[in-house]
Amino acid sequence: MSIYSKYSNLLPIDCTPTKIGRRARLPLTIAGLLLTAQAQAFLPTPASLVTTGELALNTPDDNSASKSQSNEPTLVAYTEPNNTIKPSIGSNIAETSATSNHQSISSSNAQQLLASWRAQAKTKNLAKHITWRRLLYFFDDQKNLIGKKKDSSIVDDATFYLNKNGQQDSAAELDALLVALADEMATTPDNSNASNSASNRATKNSVQNSVLCRFPARVQWLTDTLNIDKSGLQVDCPELNDWMQKLAPEQLSIMFAQEYLDNPISAFAHTLLRIDSKASVADPSQIHHAVALNYTVGGDSTDNFLVYAIKSMSGGYDNLIEIDSYPEKLAKYLQEDERDAWTYQLALTPAEVQQIMLHVWETKDLKLPYYFTTDNCASEILRLIDVVRPQQHLLSRLPYAVIPSDVVQLLNSENLLASTNYTPADSTLRQAQLNKVKEQREQLGYHNNATQTLNEIKSAQLNPTSSIAADGQTLLPRRIAVADNNPIDRHPLQLGFIGLGQRGDNNYIDLGVRAGYHDTLDRPSGFPQFFDLEGAAATLRLYDNDNDKANQPSSVVLQNVTLVRGRSFNPVNSAKKGKTWGASIEATRVNDGSQQDGSDHLVGSLGYETGWSWAFGTPSAGTGEIPPQLCYTFLAGTAQAGRGINKGYRVGAGVNAGCRYQINNQLRAQAELQLPYWYHGSSDESNARGHYWQPISSLGLQYDIDKKQALRINANYEWQDRIDAKEDIQLSYRRYF
Incomplete structure (x- = not known):
C-alpha cells in the first residue's frame, strides 16, 4: 500500500516597498503578488530550496480554461537537509501548463537528488561493497568454486539487471538503480482519468516494472545505506505484497x-529454511502456520541414476526454489524417508529476516546451474545469511564443498543458532516402543498372549505413530529422549592420517587423506547409526625395500583412490524399513592370485553388495536408537x-560377512570375512589359473x-597360497579437520 504524507508549505514571497503614491500602492501590490506567484511557477527551483528543505508548491490559476477533472492528490518530492525524500501533496486541479511546470520542478529535484546520491555512492565506494555484489551474485570472496568468476555475476538472465552491462559491471548496475529511483521519485502515475483504459494499462505496467517491485532487496539496502526515505516512491506492489503477506515471515530456522x-541424492543430508509467522513463533507446534523454503535440483526424472548424478555434479541441471507447506515437507522426511530432523532457529533480527525474504523474491525465478557439492541446499542458506551479515563471510569459510552438517556446525560456531529442537522420525518412535517391549520381555519373560507382537510394533500400517498429529497440522510433544545424532556433535568430515605398517617382510608408511565422510569405525556421535559413506579418498604407500629380494614392490606406490564407497544398514529386526x-x-x-609369485597391481574396481543385517545389544535408555551392535x-x-592382472580383468562373486561391536563410547571393533570367487577366463598358460577362491579376513x-x-x-590376511605377502598390519594416527 502506498504511504502518503501531507505537508502544506507556501512559497516564500519577497515584497520590497518602493516610493509610490498611496493610491497606487494597493493595486500594484495585489498585481505584484499575483505576478510573483505566477512567475514563481515557471522558474526552476533554486538550489537553496533543495538544500534547506523548503517546499515548492504550485498555485493553480483559477481563470485557466483547462482544468483537471479529478481532485486526487499529486505527490511532489522535496528534500530535507539530510537528503532524505519526503512526499508532499498538492492539488491536481491545475492547468496543463501548471502541471508541466509542476513536473519540471519534480524533475529538477530528482536531478539534484541523483547528483547527491551519486556523490555519496562514490565516496562510500558502494559499487564494490560486498553486500551489493552479493545481491547481484558476484562471488568475490569465493575460491575454487566450479563455474564462478570473480569479475562477473553467475546470473546470465538479462531481466536480472537494469543495465545491459550489469552482469560484468556492478558500478553500472548501481548507477542504473540510482537513476531508476530518481525517475520514480519524479514520476507520479496519472490517475486523472480513471476511465482511460490505455492510461490504466500503462500505469499497471509501470508499477510492475518498478524497481521497488522488481528488486525490493536491492532498493532496501541502497535506501538504508544512503539514508533515502522510500515514502517518496508512490508505488504499490500487489504481487510482492500478497507474497509477503502469505508467508508472513517473522523468524527463520534451518531444518x-x-x-x-x-x-x-540425499546421501549427504538435506537442509531447508522454515519460515515462521507470528502464530508459529508464538507456538512452534502450530507448524501449519509455517512455510518451507527448499532449494533443490530441478532434475529430469526420466534420466537414469548415472546421468542424473553426473548432471547434478557438473551443473547440467538448473536449481529449483520450492515454497511448500511446512507440515507436508516435514512429513516427507519423518514418515516416507524415516529421517530424524533437527531444527535450529537462526539468530537473526526481524529486519534481517525481512531482507532475506525480499532477496528471495527477486531471485526465486532465476535459472542458475545446480552443483551437487558447491551450489546446493546448504550453500544457498549461507549465501542468504551472507547478504545480511556480510562481515562474517560464511560461504567462503567452506571453499571446497558445502555439506549440510558442515553448515550447521559453522553457524553454531558463529553463534547464529538461537535454539535447537529434535523431531524423531516415525520409525524412531516405533523403535523406542520396540526397545521398551523387548526390555520388558527380557525382565518378565516371553508371553504368547502379548497384546502386541514385535512385527505389529514395527509395522507402519499397524502402528501409525508419528511426531505429527493425525490432522497433519500440529507437531506433537516429543515422547522419547534425544538421540545421539545431532550434527553439531559430529567429528569434522575431512580426514588425514599417517600409518606405520608391515606387509609380509616389508615395512611401509601410509599417508592418506579423505574428503569425507564417515565409516563404521569412526566416532559415531552426530551421525545416523551404522552410517558408512566415504568419498574422495587416496592413500600413498612408501615401502622400505630390500632390493636383494625378488618380487619387491616399488618404493612409492599409489595404494588406493576411492571415488565413493558405502553401505546402508537397515537391520531386519529393527523398526527401520x-x-x-x-x-x-x-x-x-x-x-x-592367478599367477605364481605375482606382485601387486593397481586396478579399477566396481562393486555392489546386497544382503541382511541384524542389530543386538542394549540401546540407550529412553531413546529410539537401534541396539549398538551389528552383524x-x-x-x-x-x-x-588393470594391465597387471591375468587377461587384464577379473570378475568375482561371493559372500562378505562381519560384525561391528561398540565396546564403549571411545572404542569400537569390526571383523569381516570376504569369500570371493574370481574368474579370469580360460588361459593357455600352464602356470596361470583362470578361476580360484581368494578369501580375505580383516580386523x-x-x-x-x-x-x-x-x-x-x-x-x-589373504588366504591364498600363491601370494607371498599374505599378512598386513598397520597402526595409524587419524586427524579430523
Whole structure:
C-alpha cells in the first residue's frame, strides 16, 4: 500500500516597498503578488530550496480554461537537509501548463537528488561493497568454486539487471538503480482519468516494472545505506505484497534432515529454511502456520541414476526454489524417508529476516546451474545469511564443498543458532516402543498372549505413530529422549592420517587423506547409526625395500583412490524399513592370485553388495536408537580391470560377512570375512589359473582420543597360497579437520 504524507508549505514571497503614491500602492501590490506567484511557477527551483528543505508548491490559476477533472492528490518530492525524500501533496486541479511546470520542478529535484546520491555512492565506494555484489551474485570472496568468476555475476538472465552491462559491471548496475529511483521519485502515475483504459494499462505496467517491485532487496539496502526515505516512491506492489503477506515471515530456522543412503541424492543430508509467522513463533507446534523454503535440483526424472548424478555434479541441471507447506515437507522426511530432523532457529533480527525474504523474491525465478557439492541446499542458506551479515563471510569459510552438517556446525560456531529442537522420525518412535517391549520381555519373560507382537510394533500400517498429529497440522510433544545424532556433535568430515605398517617382510608408511565422510569405525556421535559413506579418498604407500629380494614392490606406490564407497544398514529386526546394501567405485592395489609369485597391481574396481543385517545389544535408555551392535551378511559382486592382472580383468562373486561391536563410547571393533570367487577366463598358460577362491579376513579397532583425533589398528590376511605377502598390519594416527 502506498504511504502518503501531507505537508502544506507556501512559497516564500519577497515584497520590497518602493516610493509610490498611496493610491497606487494597493493595486500594484495585489498585481505584484499575483505576478510573483505566477512567475514563481515557471522558474526552476533554486538550489537553496533543495538544500534547506523548503517546499515548492504550485498555485493553480483559477481563470485557466483547462482544468483537471479529478481532485486526487499529486505527490511532489522535496528534500530535507539530510537528503532524505519526503512526499508532499498538492492539488491536481491545475492547468496543463501548471502541471508541466509542476513536473519540471519534480524533475529538477530528482536531478539534484541523483547528483547527491551519486556523490555519496562514490565516496562510500558502494559499487564494490560486498553486500551489493552479493545481491547481484558476484562471488568475490569465493575460491575454487566450479563455474564462478570473480569479475562477473553467475546470473546470465538479462531481466536480472537494469543495465545491459550489469552482469560484468556492478558500478553500472548501481548507477542504473540510482537513476531508476530518481525517475520514480519524479514520476507520479496519472490517475486523472480513471476511465482511460490505455492510461490504466500503462500505469499497471509501470508499477510492475518498478524497481521497488522488481528488486525490493536491492532498493532496501541502497535506501538504508544512503539514508533515502522510500515514502517518496508512490508505488504499490500487489504481487510482492500478497507474497509477503502469505508467508508472513517473522523468524527463520534451518531444518536438517539426516543422511539417507537409500536415496543417493540425499546421501549427504538435506537442509531447508522454515519460515515462521507470528502464530508459529508464538507456538512452534502450530507448524501449519509455517512455510518451507527448499532449494533443490530441478532434475529430469526420466534420466537414469548415472546421468542424473553426473548432471547434478557438473551443473547440467538448473536449481529449483520450492515454497511448500511446512507440515507436508516435514512429513516427507519423518514418515516416507524415516529421517530424524533437527531444527535450529537462526539468530537473526526481524529486519534481517525481512531482507532475506525480499532477496528471495527477486531471485526465486532465476535459472542458475545446480552443483551437487558447491551450489546446493546448504550453500544457498549461507549465501542468504551472507547478504545480511556480510562481515562474517560464511560461504567462503567452506571453499571446497558445502555439506549440510558442515553448515550447521559453522553457524553454531558463529553463534547464529538461537535454539535447537529434535523431531524423531516415525520409525524412531516405533523403535523406542520396540526397545521398551523387548526390555520388558527380557525382565518378565516371553508371553504368547502379548497384546502386541514385535512385527505389529514395527509395522507402519499397524502402528501409525508419528511426531505429527493425525490432522497433519500440529507437531506433537516429543515422547522419547534425544538421540545421539545431532550434527553439531559430529567429528569434522575431512580426514588425514599417517600409518606405520608391515606387509609380509616389508615395512611401509601410509599417508592418506579423505574428503569425507564417515565409516563404521569412526566416532559415531552426530551421525545416523551404522552410517558408512566415504568419498574422495587416496592413500600413498612408501615401502622400505630390500632390493636383494625378488618380487619387491616399488618404493612409492599409489595404494588406493576411492571415488565413493558405502553401505546402508537397515537391520531386519529393527523398526527401520529398507534393505541392507553397499556399493563402491575405486582404484585399489591387488594381487590377483592367478599367477605364481605375482606382485601387486593397481586396478579399477566396481562393486555392489546386497544382503541382511541384524542389530543386538542394549540401546540407550529412553531413546529410539537401534541396539549398538551389528552383524551383517552380503552377497557381493565385483568387477576389476588393470594391465597387471591375468587377461587384464577379473570378475568375482561371493559372500562378505562381519560384525561391528561398540565396546564403549571411545572404542569400537569390526571383523569381516570376504569369500570371493574370481574368474579370469580360460588361459593357455600352464602356470596361470583362470578361476580360484581368494578369501580375505580383516580386523579393525579404533580408539577416539577426542572429537578430532583417533588411533586405529587394521590387520588383513589373504588366504591364498600363491601370494607371498599374505599378512598386513598397520597402526595409524587419524586427524579430523
